[in-house]
Amino acid sequence: MPERHTNLHTNPHAHSAYQGAIDLNADLGEGASCDEQILALVSSANIACGGHAGDEDSMRVAVQLAQQYGVAIGAHPSFADKENFGRKIQAPPYDHLAQDLRDQIITLMRITAEQGAQLQHIKPHGALYNQAAFDPVLADIVIQVMQEIAPQLSLVALAGSPIVARAQAAGLHVISEAFADRRYRRDGSLVPRSQPDACIENTKEAVAQSLQLIESQQLYCDDGSIIKVQADTICVHGDGSRALATIQALRRAFDERGIQVRRPACTS
Structure with missing residues (x-):
């Protein structure tokens, strides 16, 4: 097992003159x-919208809380797989997947509109997120669905992965x-989460x-x-025990x- 570089050449408690900004996001609902x-x-x-978790009631609560705290609201669609929390590799029929994604996103769009709020971005969840990052066919399904129903929204995608350039070439705004x-x-x-050390449980290391x-x-x-990674946003999984x-x-x-x-800057 390679040595864990928990300090990563930086001291988390040190002061610096750095004056940058970052979006901090969490998967919720x-x-x-x-x-x-x-x-x-x-x-x-990123609000779960029924594929891996959540229902209309949980979406309404999450949207209300996000409004209360001035947080940008995003849809978190997934493979339709509550049994595995959307984290099992899937190969569903492409037309079925596209319809599932449409239904999930449109449901949350309707709920945000009912609450007087506005959806800002879409971030696929779990296995769909990781597979689409590198699989051009799945990437194109995500991109096509966004182009059809929400081209004004941003796509949140894994920084440096092929889906970023693919979505940008299709005219979508991407948040890496x-x-x-x-x-x-x-x-x-x-x-992969199947590996025992996939998640960082140590807060100092995170x-x-x-x-x-x-x-x-x-x-x-x-x-x-x-490796070099340029990111616009950093995620902490809201379902983690140390979130x-x-x-x-x-x-x-x-x-x-x-x-x-x-x-992030609003694109809608």
Whole structure:
């Protein structure tokens, strides 16, 4: 097992003159108990819309809370797979997947409109997110659905992955995303959750990885190599057992280093 670089050549408690800004997002509306505490600290929320978790009631609550805290609202559609929380690799018929995504996104769009709010972005969830990042066919399904029903919204996608350039070429605005609480492979993909060390449970390591991403645009991979990653937003998974503690630690570290937490520019 490669050595874990928990400091990543940076001290999370050091002060600096860095005056940058980053969007901090979390996946919410998934049945976790601390959504409101998290929404008070992040700038964007990706709301589960029925594919892997959530229903219309949970969507309404999440939208109301996001409005209360001034958080950008995004749809978090998934493979229709609540049994596996949307995290199992799937190969559904393409027309069925496209319709599932339309239904999920349109449902949340309707609910946000009923609440007087506005959807800002779409971020696929789980296995769909990771597969579409590198699979051009799945990427094109996500892109096509957005072009059909919400071309004005931003697509949140894995920073540096092929879907980013593909969506931009199709005319979509892309928000490139990196993760505070996941480990990476040399090709820029996330270590699969089937691997025992895929998730970062150590809060200090998650903070150090995030600071390195923001200030140096690089991170260590699971084999010890270093890759360049340019991200507009950093995600903490809201269903993780350490989610709230990690976000609280990130906000403290960001404040110490002059890093502002700011929602992305509105494209709609």
